[in-house]
Amino acid sequence: MASISLQTSLTNNKAEIKVGDEIPVFDFKEDSAGETKPLNLTGKNIIVGLPGAYTTPCNEHVPGYVENFDKFKAKGVENIYIISVNDAFVTKSWKKHLGGDNLHFVADDTGHITSSLGFLFDASGALGSPRSKRYVLVTEGHKVLSIAVEDEVPKVTVTSADSVLAKL
Known part of the structure; x- marks a missing residue:
């Protein structure tokens, strides 16, 4: 019963962030499980939230951002952040596997970042824990300029690199 209560509190603690809201400065892990740094956004950025590294839909989703990095840069994007509820060992390996050297793969190992944005949900049936x-x-x-959220987590439509590029 305690784990259900914990998951409920994790997934229902905050409304989803809205256009015009400010993303809080939070500490994140990128290349090391023991090292955090603050997310201080400047210029235009893309933040992609995903349920889990190495899952089939995510393995099909992220390459569009890797392959189109130069097109995003040409539209004024300074950084692309890929955030998943995984540990830094997994996200670092996934970044290498996908050839995402130009992107930031953020390890949200506790789900704190995802929860603070209001995008954490109970995925324990499929992925074993709350996910994004x-x-x-x-x-x-x-400052949030636009938001796209998939109606069904496994789908990649409004959050695809091509869809986001078309709206920039």
Whole structure:
């Protein structure tokens, strides 16, 4: 009963972030499980939230951002952040596997980042723990300019790289 209560509190603690809201500055892990750094956004950024590294839909989703990195840069995007509820060992390996050297793969190992944005949901039936909804935020600094969230987590439609590029 305690784990259900914990998952409920994790998934229902905050409303989803909205256009015009400010993303909080949070500490994140990228290349090391023991090292955190603050997310201080400047310029235009893309933040892609995903349920889990190495899952089939996510393995099909992220390559569009890797392959189109130069097109995003040409549209003024400074950074692309891929956030998944996984540990830094997994996200670092996934980044290498996908050839995502130009992107930031963020390890949200506790789900704190995803929860603070209001995108954490109970995925214990399929993935064993709370995970992230599939979403994309476009920001100018910390201010949210646009949001796309998939109606069904396994689908990649409004959050695909091509869809996001078309709206920039």
